Amino acid sequence: MRVELAGETVLLDAARALVWGDAVVIADPHFGKDASARAGALPIPRGPTADDLARLDALLARHAARELWMLGDVFDSVHAGEAGTRETLARWRERHGERRIRMVAGNHDRRALAVADAVGFERLPDGAAIGPWRLTHHPAEIPGGYALCGHIHPGLRLAGRGRDRLRLPAFVLGTRRAILPAFGGLTGLANWEPAPGERVYVVAGDAVRGPYPPGR
């Protein structure tokens, strides 16, 4: 789904990513969430992080991306440094040798910054400016640019006739900032009530639909 944002044309991908030119932007992948779960005595198998990386591979290939920007909460916790998970991430980074993998730090990354450096993710300061964009984790309006944010894991509730109820991952596009859906497969959704002037697009299976409310 192509939409206009800050005077640019961007693509909203159903893999829960925003694509601008040759850059792919994702938020909140929470790599290593399975490892944090294990550390918290929830013995989840190691699959989820590997699956997320495979989805990311496909996404980057589909758009022939040269850059990946991640809007924070790249790692779920310090446990992403657990041997198996760190190796998986490092091997993935190596495979994408020529691509720029850049990230701003989120609240979950606080104790995992060493992991970022170890696997070779390029760290940007919060609010970093690239073209018209300002990259930040917590939703905020940043002077001089249009902010791309994460943190929220927005989900839109929709209700139809016959008491049909749906809750779907959402892109929230405001006038000064956009909030991306969470990329990670083990993440949940937080209900988002659209504010006046906001366009919300939802991920419905392998398509992006919107905007909601219609006509905006």
Next chain:
Amino acid sequence: MKGDKTIKAWFAARGWRVFPFQREVWDAHAAGESGLLHCTTGAGKTYAVWFAALREALEHPRSGLQVLWITPLRALAADTENALAEPLAGLGLPWTVARRTGDTSGHARKKIADRPPHALVTTPESLAVLLSQPAFAPHFASLRMIVVDEWHELLGTKRGVLTELGLGRLRALAPAARVWGLSATLGNTAEAAAALGGVDRTMRLVRGEVPKNLRIETLLPPAEARFPWAGHLGLQLLPQVAGRLRASATSIVFTNTRAQAETWFRALGEALPGFPLGLHHGSLSDETRREAEEGLRTGALRAVVATSSLDLGVDFAPVEAVLQIGSPKGVARLLQRAGRSGHRPGAESVVACVPANTFELVEIAAARDLAGAGVIEAREPLRAPLDVLCQHLVTVAISGGFVPGDLLAEVRGTHAYRDLSDEDWQWALEFAASGGATLRAYPEFARLVDEGGRYVPRAEAVARLHRLNIGTITSDASVEVQFQNGARLGSVEESFVAKMRPGDRFLFAGRSLELVRVRDLRATVRAARRGATTVPRWMGGKMPLSTCLSLGVRRRIDRARTEAPDTPEMVRLAPVLAVQARLSRVPGEEQFLVERLTSREGHHAFFYAFAGRLVHEGLAALFAFRLARRAPLTFSLAVNDYGFELLSAEPAPLAEALADDLLSGANLLDDILGSIHAAEMARRRFREIARVAGLVNEGVGRARKSTRQLTVSSSLLYDVFAKYDPANRLLAQATREVLESQLEQTRLRATLGELRRRELLLVDVAAPTPFAYPLFVERLREQLSTEELAARLARIEAAMEGAV
């Protein structure tokens, strides 16, 4: 005999006589028998078994632990302890009694471990903890008697299975101990006894005091008042209930849920200013509960509003009046609650029922019919739940290790696991040891190691963590509610507090409270200036109507078509049935009524199977699944005890499906499994099973907090396992539990067969009928869809655009 004489004298001094059933238990116990004592009311049960042990002790004094008394509720343990201690001095028996529950302090626990009392009162969970302690096990060897109190409360639950496994252990550790169960009379009393005895032991059935006369009354609003078709609070009868309380010296007002108890407590407080009224339910702090119990006993309180937390237990002072708010939902429950009134020998028990809606009028009339005919519900024991077995294996391993072959024989000696397959046993063993196939790669989850054929814990930490997690009750994390000065009020579920902000008001422990802050699972509150309107909801709110009673209701409605009303309830119901007949039909016992209605919401189909909420949940999902297979459809499902509703935006091919395979018994299991997965029922069950098996640890303190912060929902957990460890048998158990305990598959199959035989009445109605109305307004709904998301979104968008 010396013992006999002493006991006779003790009874005589109190002006009591020994009931024949008490003597029967004493003699059977002395002859080495085990058994089950059952009766509909509580009178004399405790002393029937307790004096069997005391008589033996008077004749052959022994030292060490003699009696183990297992009670289902922690809250009852203190009362039991007191009741057991009371006759000791008068009999001149130098015995000590103590209790060991989750509430017992570390100091008291140590004292019990160092010098065990003669009689120990405990719960199934604390028994498991004791069994897990290598140092305590030798104390069990001297046991002469094991009592399982209120066995009907445990039977049919995982706690019951935990009890059975504990008894299996004790059979090996304490060969001289006889097992006696105390139970309300059930429809399957013999099976209840067998579950307690295990496969090898013959159990004697002793029937307690023949029930006194029971009168079931119904409080009704004035004839001119309209009675609601739906709702469950019953507050329209507040004046009548208040009148009853004023007219009785002491009363208990029983409710079915904690939220209902809170609401009624406040309403009665306002209706009866200055009237000494207490509140009693399972989420209140011990002190608050004890105050209510003491108040009833001493007369300081005239009435207590209570949930089932007050149905059970020894020697609560009998009260003059018992009231039941809402339908009792079962005959056994009504009899038990009624038994709290009029304890004088030969006195009549009276229970006044307070119907909350028109359907409950029929339920009360039906309950009276059944009680009169002596028909009481059965409680089906559970079969071989693997999660409880996995937990037990670790318990036994940390108590000193086990040899698999020996333990298998012991486990198969229990009723629950008598048919345990070799494969299931191997899987459970492997799971308890290493965490199962997928997790073998993670040594941190290995719990047991095989040391020369003996399974022992891998590390001391395994034992510590396991003891903290023993038990089978799972609940949402609970948040402690306390005042700023630290005074504790009780606990509410975290999900309730999570939705609140500081300054929000709610009703709890009978007070209007204002939330100050929430920190570390502790909600600090202060008294609210203005009244609160929100009442916390606790899990497990709704109780299903028993099968027995559903049948009774159907019969009542059938008779009402041709006979003049013969009870006050049916008189009040007659005009409502007339409306039903005018708008639709009143189904006879041999008919199956289905109503179709088109409203602004969409297309409704109401099915009245009268088979109880649980079976309806299964049938609703099954019918939705079968209909949605014919055409892509999205259904919203609502169920109650009388029927269920399928609502869809597009019309469903109902008539064709009814004429074809909607009610078919062919491919039933596959279709039910399909509908369970489509409706996400197994997912919700999984987390509980995972925790009981030790797959997920709740942890305590900081550990518990960090676990919760993971916010991995049970559905995500289920999906991860379904994807990466599909052979995990706990997944299969989740499905089986939904099939058996949640949907009562056997009953579902039988109901379906019966519906096929009944005459089908398919009626198009223009407005919701009295039968349909409670379903029509039900908000708790399940969804099932076979439509593409795009189709659903297109419809939602069209509706939104229409609204813009």
